[in-house]
Amino acid sequence: MVAVFNKDLLSWYLITLKLKETVDAGLQNTPTTPTPTPTTSRSISFPEFPLQQQRQLLQREEYHPVDSLKITLEENVHNVEEGPKTPESEWVISIKDKLEQAKQDNDAGSWAKLSIYRVPLSLRRDDDKAYIPQIVSLGPYHHGKKRLRNMDRHKWRAVLQILKRTDQEIKMYIDAVRELEDKARACYEGTIAMNSNEFVEMMVLDSCFVLELFRGVAGGFKHLGYARNDPVFAMRGSMHSIQRDMIMIENQIPLFILDRLYGIQSDMPDEKGIVARLALRFFDPLMPTDEPLTKSDLTKLESSMGRSASFDPLADLAGLHCLDVFRRSLLQTGPKPTPRTWIKRWSHSSRVADKRRQQMIHSVSELKEAGVKFKKRKTDRFWDVKFKNGILKMPRLLIHDGTKSLFLNLIAFEQCHLDCTNDITSYVIFLDNLIDSPEDVKYLHYCGIIEHWLGNDAEVADLFNRLCQEVVFDVNDSYLSQLSQQINRYYDHRWNAWRATLRHKYFNNPWAIIxxxxxxxxxxxTFAQTFYGVYGYYRPPQ
Structure with missing residues (x-):
């Protein structure tokens, strides 16, 4: 036997023996595969020491390199026993993770609180611009986008102006929103990738900005302390673009947040309905009718602003956000079909939503040929259509450059929100059926039913023909279903068509009548002459 007095050489020799034993034990349970033999820059051979002598040598040494690798050796043994993970095992683990996430989403119960949606891709198509804000972002969906950051500095100016005017601290607003943070997050679709501080800051900033705009349009920005030539807080040309952005479905703030912060500003924390009324005044230029707010409405608004009276324009309704408030105001005292439920919707075979069943009535040109007359109905409810004795009476509809975006966002909200009727969708599809060509638009304009500020009648026809291309709709689930059936029955009666043809061809002008x-x-x-001639032949005078 050769004595080894170098402790380092002895330690590394023992490590080599231990590794060899571990590897041999692991390879007994695995298929034998050829492995490359490791090479070192220097080979060292050691004599075989008895196990008892090895232990004594290690105990006499103050430095033990084996101890430093003890944990590593144990981990290696554990890994050898378990073996490498296969792609199939990783796939099973990923499926389990996804099911666990689905279970958490399902247990959260947040679907019932959802009210601010992302527009489905099926509705966007070529009209993506109608759903994406161009100037100002509100809420988390478009927050932080580069082209919208320029408005952030004006939002901070609004916050500063509120604090100066009310002599309050920003902490009051932050604490109020933080109390409602979970409830506000539940209103938005999907996971919001913002921490608590970022979300609360965004809500305070956007809400104060919205409230300043509402109050400025209703009572004057000068009264709030803004300069006459302010780039944002003034009645300038950019206000119309801001209004269009703020009515979009993806650009909404929960109404209860606005109510809470307005209550802090006005020292009226329990007052409800004022923000909704301010929103209606702010979005009034987007109304699809040429009937503005009456003086009585403005008087009530001013009184509510001055706290001399409590005025709630939607006393029996709980608005979700500004788009919902705007839609409800359009349909006030209007058709109220029962809310849609999926059980009722799919339990009857006659109510299957089918694109082939979206044709409600014929076009204006075809109805004219069948003798249907069109007349303007004097009312500010643009959806209130009547038909009686062959006369279709429709209220006047005002179409401007913001009408397309407005209708698309209203339709998207009705398509996404289950507890919501489809009255706006029904009306738009009804007009889509009526209007097939620029001639149809021209005739409705001649009757005083359509007034538009677009370039020509062809643009109006194209507008309505494209609004509901990807909307799945059942005519039986429409408040205009019964009226459409009456019009179709009148159209199918042949005598009405013959009478209309006679009137169009022979009574269309005074000369034709003469x-x-x-x-x-x-x-x-001629008949009389023939009669008397025949009569005189058979019965000559006596």
Whole structure:
């Protein structure tokens, strides 16, 4: 036996033996595969020491390199026993993770609180610009986008102006929103990738900005302390673009947040309905009617602003956000079909939503040929359509450059929100059926039913023909279903078509009427002459 007095050499020799034993034990349970032999820059051979002598040598040494690798050796043994993970095992683990996430989403119960949606891709198509804000972002969906950051400095100016005017601390607003943070997050679709501080800051900033705009349009920005030439807080041309951005479905703030912060500003924490009324005044220029707010409405608004009276325009309704408030105001005292439920919707075979069933009535040109007359109905409820004795009466509809975006966002909200009727969708599809060509638009304009500020009638026809291309809709689930059936029955009656043809061809102008009357008189005289000629032949005078 050769004695080894170098403790380092002895330690590394023992490590090599231990590793060899571990590897041999692991390889007994695995298939034998050829492995490359490791090479070192220097080979060292050691004599075989008895196990007892090895232990004594290690105990006499103050430095033990084996102890430093003890944990590593144990981990290696554990890994050898378990073996490498296969792709199939990793796939199973990923499936389990996804099921666990689905279970958490399902247990959260947040679907019932959802009210601010992302527009489905099926509705966007080529109209993506109608759903994406161009100037100002509100809420988390478009927060932080580069082209919208310029408005952030004006938002901070609004916050500063509120604090100066009310002599309050920003902490009051932060604490109020933080109390409602979970409730506010539940209103938005999907996971919001913002921490608590970021979310609360965004809500305070956007809400104060919205409230300043509402109050400035209703009572004047000068009264709030802004300069006459302010780039944002003034009645300038950019206000219309801001209004269009703020009515979009993806650009909403929960109404209860606005109510809470307005209550802090006005020292009226329990007052409800004022923000909703301010929102209606702010979005009034987007109304699809040429009837503005009456003086009585403005008087009530001013009184509510001055706290001399409590005025709630939607006393029996709980608005979700500004778009919902705007939609409810359009349909006030209007059709109120029962809310849609999926059980009722799919339990009847006759109520299957089918694109082939979206044709409600014929076009204006076809109805004219069948004798249907069109007349303007004097009311500010643009959806209130009547049909009686062959006369279709429709209220006046005002179409401007913001009408397309407005209708698309209203339709998207009705498509996404289950506890919501489809009255706006029904009306738009009804108009889509009526309007097939620029001639249809021209005739409705001649009747005073459509007033538009677009370039020509062809643009209006294209607008309505594209609004509901990807909307799945059942005519049986429409408040205009019964009226459409009455019009179709009138259209199918042949006598009405014959009478209309006679009127169009022979009574369309005074000269045609005179010619027709002369022809009738000539026929009568001819008949009388023939009659008396035949009568005189068979019965000559005595």
């Amino acid at each position: 010619s027709f009357a002369a022809a009738v008189i000539l026929i009568l005289f």
